[in-house]
Amino acid sequence: MSTPREEAARRRTFAIISHPDAGKTTLTEKFLLYGGALAKEAGTVKAREGRRSATSDWMDLEQQRGISITSTVLQFEYRDCIINLLDTPGHRDFSEDTYRVLAAADAAVMVLDAAKGIEPQTLKLFEVCREREIPFLTFINKFDRPGLGPLELLDQIEETLVVEPTPVTWPVGIPGDFRGVIHQGTGVYTRFERTARGSTMAPEEEIDAERAALEEGPSWDMALEESQLLIELGREVDVKSFLACESTPVFFGSALTNFGVRFLLDGVVDLVPAPAPRVLEDGSRRGLDEPFSGLVFKVQAGMDKAHRDRIAFVRVCSGKFERGMMAIAGRSGRQFSTKYAQTMFGQDRETVDVAWPGDVLGLVNANDLRVGDAVYVGAETAFPPLPAFAPEYFMRARVKDTSKFKQFRKGLSQLDEEGAVQVLRDRDLGDQAPVLAAVGPMQFEVATYRLETEFGAEIELTATPYTIARRTDAASTSALRAMQGVDVLERDDGTHLALFESRYWMDRVVTDHPELTLVRMVAEGGLA
Numbered sequence: 001m002s003t004p005r006e007e008a009a010r011r012r013t014f015a016i017i018s019h020p021d022a023g024k025t026t027l028t029e030k031f032l033l034y035g036g037a038l039a040k041e042a043g044t045v046k047a048r049e050g051r052r053s054a055t056s057d058w059m060d061l062e063q064q065r066g067i068s069i070t071s072t073v074l075q076f077e078y079r080d081c082i083i084n085l086l087d088t089p090g091h092r093d094f095s096e097d098t099y100r101v102l103a104a105a106d107a108a109v110m111v112l113d114a115a116k117g118i119e120p121q122t123l124k125l126f127e128v129c130r131e132r133e134i135p136f137l138t139f140i141n142k143f144d145r146p147g148l149g150p151l152e153l154l155d156q157i158e159e160t161l162v163v164e165p166t167p168v169t170w171p172v173g174i175p176g177d178f179r180g181v182i183h184q185g186t187g188v189y190t191r192f193e194r195t196a197r198g199s200t201m202a203p204e205e206e207i208d209a210e211r212a213a214l215e216e217g218p219s220w221d222m223a224l225e226e227s228q229l230l231i232e233l234g235r236e237v238d239v240k241s242f243l244a245c246e247s248t249p250v251f252f253g254s255a256l257t258n259f260g261v262r263f264l265l266d267g268v269v270d271l272v273p274a275p276a277p278r279v280l281e282d283g284s285r286r287g288l289d290e291p292f293s294g295l296v297f298k299v300q301a302g303m304d305k306a307h308r309d310r311i312a313f314v315r316v317c318s319g320k321f322e323r324g325m326m327a328i329a330g331r332s333g334r335q336f337s338t339k340y341a342q343t344m345f346g347q348d349r350e351t352v353d354v355a356w357p358g359d360v361l362g363l364v365n366a367n368d369l370r371v372g373d374a375v376y377v378g379a380e381t382a383f384p385p386l387p388a389f390a391p392e393y394f395m396r397a398r399v400k401d402t403s404k405f406k407q408f409r410k411g412l413s414q415l416d417e418e419g420a421v422q423v424l425r426d427r428d429l430g431d432q433a434p435v436l437a438a439v440g441p442m443q444f445e446v447a448t449y450r451l452e453t454e455f456g457a458e459i460e461l462t463a464t465p466y467t468i469a470r471r472t473d474a475a476s477t478s479a480l481r482a483m484q485g486v487d488v489l490e491r492d493d494g495t496h497l498a499l500f501e502s503r504y505w506m507d508r509v510v511t512d513h514p515e516l517t518l519v520r521m522v523a524e525g526g527l528a
């Protein structure tokens with residue numbers, strides 16, 4: 001019988017962040033190829049045709065826009081570890097979602113395209129990582145194609161992210177003629193061999209320096225010189241600064257040809273911290289061996305037309321989860337049965353009977369659960385609240401056909417609960433024309449689409465003059481409302497938001513009225 005602490009020690013739970021097209025899907029698929037028994041067949045992720053034609057309504061939208069919104073979790077075995085890989089949406093408009101997923105992860109892997117380096121969305125997602133103080137590994141992908149030189153890429157990481165890159169592997173051969181990597185820790189050169197479209201693991205051969213010099217010629221000399229220079233400069237992996245998000249171990253590779261994928265997976269096992277006791281709202285920690293507790297980091301409905309249900313994604317934080325156990329939903333304090341617990345492998349769902357710290361469960365139709373809630377057994381548990389992102393886009397929504405008002409209201413409350421978009425109401429005007437608030441405009445597209453396809457309520461959106469918001473309270477409301485260019489609206493959960501027409505105006509109100517509550521939210525004014 002293993003204990004939660006022992007099971008936690010062999011788990012690694014992380015998320016991949018990348019700019020769209022950098023290769024996140026391909027890399028995930030290759031992780032599964034290298035992963036063992038628990039993995040579904042490697043086609044699960046990349047079988048996009050299958051996945052997309054699957055069933056979900058909004059998968060169609062994802063396909064049209066080439067974005068991913070829905071979340072999946074993959075679990076596979078590698079070496080003696082169980083790896084939990086959490087999917088994050090690639091688009092910055094969904095960075096609040098990414099933030100929540102990172103709340104459930106112990107580390108991230110940042111994937112860069114070797115030809116493009118740091119791209120705008122990588123930077124934004126990275127800022128989310130930094131905000132959450134999540135350590136991250138960097139995988140420089142597509143090294144099989146012409147691109148930037150390795151030193152140039154390191155410079156970019158250092159200058160743009162202000163994080164010290166510490167290579168774990170160093171490439172031999174230029175981008176486009178990628179032969180293999182030198183392991184910076186051992187000095188061993190591993191040469192890869194291509195397989196047809198990387199459908200099987202890349203054969204690897206360890207080659208000694210003499211033979212490498214003979215067979216690789218100038219490519220080897222240059223790689224060796226650079227590799228040694230980096231060591232002399234002290235650019236070696238440093239666990240302490242990695243955990244503090246001050247340095248990032250860097251791996252070079254090509255997900256398409258599988259080059260370097262194994263080194264990255266080894267890095268995940270060796271460097272990503274195992275689940276540790278989680279900090280609670282009161283600052284104490286709940287030990288891994290305490291009874292079951294978990295954090296709800298995402299709520300999603302409408303994932304599958306065939307099952308019109310709502311899933312709360314829960315990261316196990318302590319104890320052993322056993323399906324069917326009675327657990328308490330933190331916010332309401334109500335007990336519920338966990339009979340319907342699932343794992344999500346892409347679009348496939350499977351019943352999960354047992355889970356340990358670091359694992360992710362989907363609790364189906366646990367309707368009391370909201371993002372940020374704790375689910376637990378035994379002593380009352382609450383996690384620090386997940387901070388809300390500052391919305392910057394505000395549109396007024398009206399239902400086109402007033403006979404569909406009920407559906408409209410139901411749909412909005414669902415989207416609000418999921419955090420797909422924030423729904424703000426004027427106390428006096430009620431539900432007629434709420435304001436939808438978003439971090440990025442694509443959230444409106446998702447809301448419109450889902451209201452129409454899942455709830456049968458077509459909506460019309462009209463612009464509002466507001467561009468920035470701060471959290472306020474009931475006491476400050478009337479003074480703010482009396483001002484020009486300011487409005488105060490409420491969310492269902494009782495949060496008051498003060499909306500301003502311009503940042504200039506907001507700054508002035510903040511300066512002139514220190515007596516008013518106006519609290520900054522995460523990523524106000526955009527991420528970096």
Ligand code: G4P
Nearest residue numbers: 020021022023024025026027141142144145254255256257
């Ligand atoms: P994403 O999930 O981050 O958006 O990226 P995805 O894996 O879908 O990869 C985007 C494109 O980049 C795909 O090409 C993929 O094959 C290619 N790619 C990924 N990794 C590598 C790599 O290491 N080397 C090279 N050369 N290409 C890579 P596509 O043409 O859009 O799709 P497909 O027809 O190849 O599936």
